[in-house]
Amino acid sequence: MSYSLIEGYRPPGVDEMLEASGLPRPAYADLLERLERWGPEGFQTRQARADLALLNAGITFTVYADEAGTERVFPFSLVPRIVGAQEWRGIEAGLVQRVRALNLFLGDVYNEQRVLRDGVIPADIVFGSEGYNLRMVGFRPPLGVYAHIVGTDLVRDQHGRFVALEDNLRTPSGVSYVLENRTVMLRVAPDLFPEARVASVSDYPVRLRNMLNEVRPAGVSAGDVNAVILTPGAYNSAYFEHTFLAQQMGIQLVEAADLIVHDSVVYLRATSGLERVHVIYRRVDDAFLDPIAFRPDSMLGVPGLANAYRAGNVTVVNAIGTGVADDKVVFRFVPDLIRYYLGEEPIIPNVETYVGALPEDLAQIRAHLKDLVVKPANASGGYGIVIGPQASDAELAAASSAIAENPRNWIAQPLVEFSTVPTYVDGRLQPRRADLRPYVLTGETPWVLPGALTRVALKEGSYIVNSSQGGGSTDTWVLEAGDAEGVEGVEEVAAS
């Protein structure tokens, strides 16, 4: 059958929907047939209904730099991104492997420090990381878990394999969009789902709540766990997600001023008096958790929280000090950490990464600046990135001198020609680059949500998928076993 929707669809490289031959992969063939039936009016009315549903639900994010109306709807693309069951199994195994190794690494660098003595990673890189927190030395959180919630950014590279771009171990956001995108799709495009074998994402809040119970402090029984979400407040860009998760888990959403520490026990200020808190899922950075411990000049945070944590009276999720493992410089060493701690070969390779802190890498960055993407080691949200091949001479010169000034603060990666997904533009489908952020929860054991946030660079030719920079998102379908395998498996990749 021929598809009018994909006439003129010309992916610049590897595409999620079309094979190199130009034919749709089997997993997309059914979807395309159903999308064809919509016609242009069908797309328009569904898009309008989806946008209105998101707006009415207040599913918005805040753009700090934007003065007019600070709340915006996250642009939503109606065409789902599909990941086949077999390929997903590989991703799942690769993520579990990564998260296990990262948690072992965190336990090690804050305790025995074997990894440093064995020379797997230079000590000055670990101790020089902004995320390394001296307060954590000699402390081990419940179950030895530091990174309870991890969102790893993956992309499919020009060879067709998924590679890791970065691990988010501090306060990864976006999972609410995974759930809300699915809710919206079920509402406006129910006709796409029958027989598609799409894995459900709806039990994430239950799994998250169970995990928070599992990592409770010693001496608290499972039925009595008072867990809360700590938010910076209604002006934070991810506030919608904080309220969403609190609501879905049925736990209280608190601000720092609602909490009080007395004799190293954390309480919240309730109308009934003080109420003890056992687990804090915090959505604020380390620096704003406890002014006594981390920022004597700050009014923000809960004075005494770090002590209560070290006393074992409250569990902080993710642990304080996990930032050292999502440092972009430490990232370069994650494959080595997997080999070191688990004795396994990494299932998901890292994107090639050069760090300014290593002399041999720095030489490579200097020599190939024009071909590399340069990123600050300690920033997120797509800020401060210089894309060599697209940068002006002046921008390259500025980047070069910034790197010379503080090499530790910069890393560089080749420009990955990452894969495109179909998105609906002006009456037909067009390829746009997209990444994939799956989520891993770790309590007693790691669990991977069978779904992910797919962020799409909606501007033609763009590589930047961040919502703060013109990115949108789409529903991500992880297919359950028995589907038509559409996309080449990671198994091949691991072997290659």
Add this chain to the structure above:
Amino acid sequence: MLSRVAENLYWLGRYIERAENAARMAHVEYLAAIERGGQTGDGGSFWEPLLRASGAAHAFRIAVEQDSDLSPAYFLILSEDNPNSVRSSVVQARGLARAARELISREVWEEINELHLSLLGRAEVRDEDLYDLCRAVKRSVETIIGLYDHTVLHDEGGAWFRCGLYIERADMTSRILDTKYHVLLPAVSEVGGPLDRFQWMAVLRSASAWEAFRKVYHQDISGPRVAEMLIFHPVFPRSLRFCVRALGEHFRQAAVLTPAMDRLPAERSLALLELDMAALDINRVLAIGLHEFLDDFQRRLIEVQSGLTDQIFRAIPESVA
């Protein structure tokens, strides 16, 4: 429950109710004025009592000095310079709902958010749109309250929300009465004319009480009867007596876990108010003076609120203080 959140829900109830009252009063006044004939073009005159009842008369005079084209309808409904306009109340309610979102249902949140979006999109109020606009606001608020009843736990948070709702309603009914007491109780020589009758009807309609009044009083409409209905009727859901009793019931449910010493001031003010509302009658009120009675009533509501705010919502825990 978190004290901060309890306070948010209380104010959510107040602002939601305030938005509905403002919309209903604007609508009733407007229709009454048209019916009386010819006054709509007459600047602020027929809006004046309404501006006073919603506490916006002073702000309006200042705003008009800045912008002589400013219409009272716009000021009462859409102006962001008027802290008691429908829009301002909805903006406040939406901010509070957003800050307490994990405690209210998705349905309640979406209705509040949609009401907010519908008002954001409006630049003007034309005479011919006034009816539909006010009706839409009223329906939306009633939907929110209905959804709150049927989709949110009837727990402490729900009780604080209803405390806010009933204290606001009591306050608003007493303000409507207070701005109209000279209409309700005119000099003897003017009593009973057709003009009075229309004005009394307008007062009743401002409080959604016209149909209920007809069912309760089979005699002619009169000022004292209107005042009696709005102050003392035991089961009319906007009367002061009804609102005070509902406020007391919801307060006792909300504060059941609050330490006794913290809830005492509000509890005491409320108990005395409930007692008076049960013991007084319209003749006693007329003897005291309607205006004096209403003035005192409003002062006592403020006392109740101070008890809630200072001793419960923002109390400093004893073990730490």
